[in-house]
Amino acid sequence: MGKSGGKIEISNLSKIFGKRPNTVLQQVKLGKSKQDILSETGHTVGLRDINFTINPGEIFVIMGLSGSGKSTLIRHFNRLIDPTEGQIKVDNQDIMTLSKDQLIQFRRHKMSMVFQHFGLLPHRTVVDNVAYGLQIQKIPLAERTKQAETWLETVGLAGYEKQYPSQLSGGQQQRVGLARALCTDPDILLMDEAFSALDPLIRSEMQEQLLELQKTLHKTIVFITHDLDEALRIGDRIAILKDGVISQIGTPVDILLNPADDYVEAFVKDVNRARAVPVKTIMQQSVPVVSTDSLTDAFAALPPQGYLFYEREETGFQGILTRNKLEAALKVRPDGKIITEDITKIPNLMPEMLLQEAISDALKSRYALPVLNEDGRYIGDLSPESLADTLEYNN
Numbered sequence: 001m002g003k004s005g006g007k008i009e010i011s012n013l014s015k016i017f018g019k020r021p022n023t024v025l026q027q028v029k030l031g032k033s034k035q036d037i038l039s040e041t042g043h044t045v046g047l048r049d050i051n052f053t054i055n056p057g058e059i060f061v062i063m064g065l066s067g068s069g070k071s072t073l074i075r076h077f078n079r080l081i082d083p084t085e086g087q088i089k090v091d092n093q094d095i096m097t098l099s100k101d102q103l104i105q106f107r108r109h110k111m112s113m114v115f116q117h118f119g120l121l122p123h124r125t126v127v128d129n130v131a132y133g134l135q136i137q138k139i140p141l142a143e144r145t146k147q148a149e150t151w152l153e154t155v156g157l158a159g160y161e162k163q164y165p166s167q168l169s170g171g172q173q174q175r176v177g178l179a180r181a182l183c184t185d186p187d188i189l190l191m192d193e194a195f196s197a198l199d200p201l202i203r204s205e206m207q208e209q210l211l212e213l214q215k216t217l218h219k220t221i222v223f224i225t226h227d228l229d230e231a232l233r234i235g236d237r238i239a240i241l242k243d244g245v246i247s248q249i250g251t252p253v254d255i256l257l258n259p260a261d262d263y264v265e266a267f268v269k270d271v272n273r274a275r276a277v278p279v280k281t282i283m284q285q286s287v288p289v290v291s292t293d294s295l296t297d298a299f300a301a302l303p304p305q306g307y308l309f310y311e312r313e314e315t316g317f318q319g320i321l322t323r324n325k326l327e328a329a330l331k332v333r334p335d336g337k338i339i340t341e342d343i344t345k346i347p348n349l350m351p352e353m354l355l356q357e358a359i360s361d362a363l364k365s366r367y368a369l370p371v372l373n374e375d376g377r378y379i380g381d382l383s384p385e386s387l388a389d390t391l392e393y394n395n
């Protein structure tokens, strides 16, 4: 592994398609538009000064409209395309310096690609398709078949070994494609619109399966899609490409809540934020928390909103103490201790919950809802107002 820790590092990468790309590079750098360059020089700007680092073990999504340069970018990673300018490092190695043989080894061992239209070999059985990469590595038949069978089982296709691709549904064929990509145990998976040809339900299942696999595999996955929902669901980070330029790189929540420009904004404006934003990103600490057992002390700590959260040292969050109940209790038990009857129960939230799951409780509540950690302790709260502020943007 490289000293910097990046799995794939892209610097100053530009790609111009056409007869004499270097002659237009200067104009590209000066920022002349893709359209102008095409009409004036006949060259197409594929990518313009791309810089980013993909971390080991992350799912890095590249998103953008058709023609924005997604495929061009991902094909630089295994040198299916050479840059006009710039550098691509994988595990801190500049891949332009690889010899022909090294490049072959690199492609066989370091990365696998999963294709949109599956790319299976029609005259080979399912198991032979999956084992293909190992066959090329000259792994003996028995061993590679065993590996392939294990992967088929992992993707839910045990029993289909002897079938041919044409006998399988689209979703099943793409599972074969995934098993084949994983069978050589590469560090990096390149997935160019891998799920785009699948119908919505199957597509969603494949997303689920990929996330499930990733929990144990920890591959570095570069995933291209033009579907924002897919990007938000599976991406640890998302890069948004427009006309060969990166508009924004960020976590799904970054992109949703702070779109960098109009282009990104146009992508995210129709997204249901409630389904993508977790509670922890918008929780605040707006309500005081006390753990005294004295009614008088609790009463003295009441903030203007007239209630506070009550937590016990040993057992964690208990509920809320309201002005009304504290006053009533103090009348009959001046100098008394807080007892169960003084506490009002309230639903609580978990930091990882999506806003969607919190909406119903939050809207029914007159109070901010506490967000508790795994030990049942207060870490923040969600008020109906901040929930509304976040969701409002949506129309």
Ligand SMILES: Nc1ncnc2c1ncn2[C@@H]1O[C@H](COP(=O)(O)OP(=O)(O)OP(=O)(O)O)[C@@H](O)[C@H]1O
Binding pocket: 017, 018, 044, 045, 046, 064, 065, 066, 067, 068, 069, 070, 071, 072, 073, 226
């Ligand atoms: N081999 C090529 N020769 C000339 N121009 C190319 C070539 N490959 C891509 N381009 C151009 O580069 C730009 C980016 O294309 P690319 O295929 O990377 O887009 P994309 O984002 O993958 O689009 P899609 O979503 O349709 O797959 C486009 O303008 C395209 O016309």
Ligand SMILES: [Mg+2]
Binding pocket: 070, 071, 072, 192
């Ligand atoms: Mg493409």
